[in-house]
Amino acid sequence: MAENSLSFIRQDLLSLSAYHPAPVTDNRNLVRLDANESPFNLPDEIREKLAIFYEQKIATNRYPDGSHLPLKQLMAEYLNESAHLKGEITPDFISLGSGSDELIRSILIATCLNNQGSILVFNPTFSMYGILAQTLGIPVVNINRNEVDFSIDLEKANQAINNPDSLPIKVVFVVHPNSPTANCLTPKEIEWLKSLSKDILVVIDEAYYEFSQQTLLPELLSHSNWLILRTFSKAFRLAAHRVGGAVAHSAIITILEKIRLPYNLPTFSQLATITALENRALILPSIQEVMNEQKRVYDALICNDKIKVWSSDANFIYVRLKGEVETEDYQQILDSFKEDNIFIRYTGGGFRISIGNKHENDRFLSRFNEIFGGGRC
Numbered sequence: 134m135a136e137n138s139l140s141f142i143r144q145d146l147l148s149l150s151a152y153h154p155a156p157v158t159d160n161r162n163l164v165r166l167d168a169n170e171s172p173f174n175l176p177d178e179i180r181e182k183l184a185i186f187y188e189q190k191i192a193t194n195r196y197p198d199g200s201h202l203p204l205k206q207l208m209a210e211y212l213n214e215s216a217h218l219k220g221e222i223t224p225d226f227i228s229l230g231s232g233s234d235e236l237i238r239s240i241l242i243a244t245c246l247n248n249q250g251s252i253l254v255f256n257p258t259f260s261m262y263g264i265l266a267q268t269l270g271i272p273v274v275n276i277n278r279n280e281v282d283f284s285i286d287l288e289k290a291n292q293a294i295n296n297p298d299s300l301p302i303k304v305v306f307v308v309h310p311n312s313p314t315a316n317c318l319t320p321k322e323i324e325w326l327k328s329l330s331k332d333i334l335v336v337i338d339e340a341y342y343e344f345s346q347q348t349l350l351p352e353l354l355s356h357s358n359w360l361i362l363r364t365f366s367k368a369f370r371l372a373a374h375r376v377g378g379a380v381a382h383s384a385i386i387t388i389l390e391k392i393r394l395p396y397n398l399p400t401f402s403q404l405a406t407i408t409a410l411e412n413r414a415l416i417l418p419s420i421q422e423v424m425n426e427q428k429r430v431y432d433a434l435i436c437n438d439k440i441k442v443w444s445s446d447a448n449f450i451y452v453r454l455k456g457e458v459e460t461e462d463y464q465q466i467l468d469s470f471k472e473d474n475i476f477i478r479y480t481g482g483g484f485r486i487s488i489g490n491k492h493e494n495d496r497f498l499s500r501f502n503e504i505f506g507g508g509r510c
């Protein structure tokens with residue numbers, strides 16, 4: 134169809150390139166190391182519980198619980214426990230979305246829509262902030278991270294915030310630890326976030342908290358312009374169910390709750406998340422296994438002189454090719470992995486490799502050695 138036949142569509146959307154998730158196939162031989170999911174399905178006993186719920190408890194003819202209250206209560210309890218708080222986080226501090234993605238969109242709608250402002254991101258970073266902003270016609274101010282350690286150039290960031298010629302920056306998005314580069318915020322960056330004007334919403338995406346064990350939740354209590362994102366898609370092994378949470382002071386949460394669709398979380402997703410939280414003692418120990426494997430893969434990768442590898446606070450590792458390289462070189466390597474049914478992600482000018490189970494990591498490393506040659510250790 135010629136583009137000009139879509140004259141009713143916003144012009145800026147015609148050229149926008151969307152996020153293209155890979156199709157899910159049944160091929161059990163696939164090694165999926167491209168989406169930072171947990172390599173482990175839920176434990177059998179939890180899946181059996183969920184099957185019984187589906188048979189006996191769920192009325193499919195009824196709308197889901199649009200209050201999310203039982204789930205919010207459990208999540209609040211988990212947040213307090215994990216950040217060693219004494220019950221300060223209550224359900225009033227939480228809004229739940231169909232993945233953090235929905236919450237990111239709600240945040241954008243609440244802050245910047247109608248030419249009210251722009252957002253600031255530090256690349257490479259999670260691409261959904263920029264993509265969702267563009268779908269809403271919201272300008273994105275991009276600043277590149279330091280190429281050596283992926284820290285944020287705070288001077289440039291301040292310049293962007295103080296730029297009188299652009300729409301005011303209403304939201305700063307940071308990831309702790311960042312994806313795809315796997316580094317946590319530095320103490321200096323955290324001080325900077327604390328110093329930002331109350332006219333700016335500071336979004337700290339802690340999607341990988343369970344792996345990094347670093348959280349700014351205790352600091353959020355004294356910062357009314359902060360919002361922390363959490364997800365059940367990674368360490369909690371619930372990516373199929375699409376549940377994420379925003380944690381902020383209740384004045385912000387009230388607004389997000391106005392924006393969200395009334396029945397945004399399917400009944401089964403709520404039940405699965407409640408069950409996972411109640412049984413977190415069975416689910417979360419797998420984090421240690423993933424992090425042990427992360428160290429093993431990292432130790433193998435740093436032996437190779439042809440790539441640069443960064444240390445990681447998460448369940449993935451970021452690498453770049455050394456020397457003069459083109460996008461085509463990355464594409465070729467990506468294809469060589471694909472030929473062996475191994476999927477990793479090319480993003481931000483490097484490869485992001487999710488940590489799989491032991492067998493998957495062995496398959497990855499063995500293909501890696503075929504492509505790059507053995508390392509020096």
Ligand SMILES: *Cc1c(COP(=O)(O)O)cnc(C)c1O
Pocket residue numbers: 169231232233234235259308312338340363364365366367372375376377
């Ligand atoms: C994976 C990921 C998420 C999770 O998104 P969901 O929509 O909750 O699945 C959020 N932020 C970052 C940075 C991520 O990498």
